[in-house]
Amino acid sequence: MxxxxxxxxxxxxxxxxxxxxxxxxxxxxxxxxxxxxxxxxxxxxxxRAGVAAAYAPMLEEPVPDDLMQSIRQMAQDSDATSKDSNVVAFHRRFPMWQTAIAASIALVIGFGSGLFMGKTGVSDGLQIGILDNPEILAALSNLPSGEQRILQNGDKIVVIETFRDGGNNICREFEYQKPGAQNLVAISCYDNNDSIWAVKMALAAPTAGTDYALASALPALDAYLETIKATPPLALEEEQKALADLLVSENP
Structure with a gap:
């Protein structure tokens, strides 16, 4: 042939x-x-200068074979799911070469349930640890999508959208801006079992000359949204109800 x-x-x-x-x-x-x-x-x-500028430092890191295979498998599973006529596709398709970018970002910044935000006793910025910064927790719990909030330390959090993952958990995509530093785009989902907000993915985002970068334009993030079977963004009314239900569950 x-x-x-x-x-x-x-x-x-x-x-x-x-x-x-x-x-x-x-x-x-x-x-x-x-x-x-x-x-x-x-x-x-x-x-592609933009891609190189944003991801080149991360791509220099070697990616373990088991991690690369895991992400390839998630991408294949997602592709199989998208062929189901009952599934509503809304995320952009991502080429196979972008799985390497996703894997590298996963290795360097944090991918999956092992990454959390904040650190006990520390409220200045984002660090690996447990998410216990009350200002960030409050923003994830009640800040409407499309709105922003300035924290006491001068950092800014912008909630981009709210959706549910394949396990029906509430998730929020947001951007964290620290003056003088590169923006961070993250996805945090509420763990109903442990009653905590856990960051599932976080990556550095290039600013595009606007107040905040549109995280949905980042191919690695799109790839991740596919792997967790993310629903389309919730409408404002749905978002308000979902967040209100979380508040009730936190304060029975």
Whole structure:
């Protein structure tokens, strides 16, 4: 069988996530066995100055094989789920090469249930530990999506959206801005069993000349939202009810 031929224009569109699904799937399959094609694609990926500036330091770190395999498997599971006619797809499709970016970010910044925000006795900024900063907790519990709040230390938290994960847990995507530092975009979900907000994913976000970066534009974040089977963002009324229900559960 003759190997399919992909033009430079198609590879560029694929790298940007703009190629049609059928052709993109053909490239996905070809990349698994065609090293020359993978090398060509790498050139286009590397030429994306924005991606390089945002992720190059992270991509220098070696990614353990087991972590890379885990993220590949989550991506495959998500793709299989998206083919179910009963599933409403709303996140952008992400090319296979972006799983490497997601894996690198997972390794360096924190991926999954092991990452939390804050640190006991410390309220200045975000650190790995238990989320116990009362101002951040309050913002996650009651700040409407699209609004921002200035913390006492001068940092700013902006809630971007609220949704549910595949386990029906309430999750919030938000941006944390610290003056003079790179913005941090994170997803925090409420653990009903332990009654805590746990950060599931956090990554450094490049500012784009606006007050806050649109985190949904980051491919690694989109990839993660797919893996946790995130629902579409809740409408304002749904969000208000969900947060009110959490408040009741916290104060029975």
């Amino acid at each position: 003759t190997a399919p031929n992909f033009s430079d224009e198609e590879l560029m569109a694929y790298a940007d996530g703009q190629l049609d699904e059928t052709r993109a799937s053909e490239i996905d399959a070809a990349l698994a066995t065609d090293q020359a094609l993978a090398d060509r694609l790498a050139l286009f990926v590397e030429s």
